[in-house]
Amino acid sequence: MSCDDKVDCGRRRLLVATATVGGVAGVAAAIPFVSTFAPSERAKSAGAPVEADISKLAPGQMMTVEWRGKPVWIIHRTKEMLDSLTKLDDKMADPMSSRPMQPGYAKNEFRSIKPEYMVAIGICTHLGCSPTEKFKTGAESGVTDDWQGGFFCPCHGSIFDLAGRVYKSMPAPDNLEIPPHVYLSDAKILIGEDKKGA
Secondary structure, eight states: OOOOSSSOHHHHHHHHHHHHHHHHHHHHHHHHHHHTTSOOHHHHHHHSOEEEEOTTOOTTOEEEEEETTEEEEEEEOOHHHHHHHHTTGGGBSSTTOOSSSSOGGGOSTTSSSSTTEEEEEOOOTTTSOOOEEEOSOGGGGTSOTTOOSEEEOTTTOOEEOTTSOBBTTOSOOSOOOOOOEEESSSSEEEETOOSSOO
């Protein structure tokens, strides 16, 4: 940059330096503002998929994992549990799961990808209470003498079978929700993502 008689070199340097410092300060001030648009780590983890290890889940047992602040039940159903489902179709409010409470790949008689495993959000569709498991059958269950096993919501009395289907004439309007999920292997389920769908 050369100076001539018409422009003062000192003034030109001062203008360039001031503009440079102002530009850097503007960028530095904008960075924290722009970063507020990105989700926090806590928000990311709250909605992130959750991996569940089912390798030690014995037949007839249930485990609970948390996804998006909700309890997700994983039940390893026995043959007897699966056989009981077909006996109950006429007692269910939505026996064929026609309402959209599950992904397409779980819209079947077992409401699951693999019949022996049920994955469901453990929140009653009535008022958001958490039902309790009642896997014992008959009078021993404390529900009814012909009880086949399932879930009982103590708040308002809604009952669900071992596929999370709600019985007719219950306060709960819909079956338990089935979250998106995928099997990563025979021992691991990823809840919250279903890219593979199986």
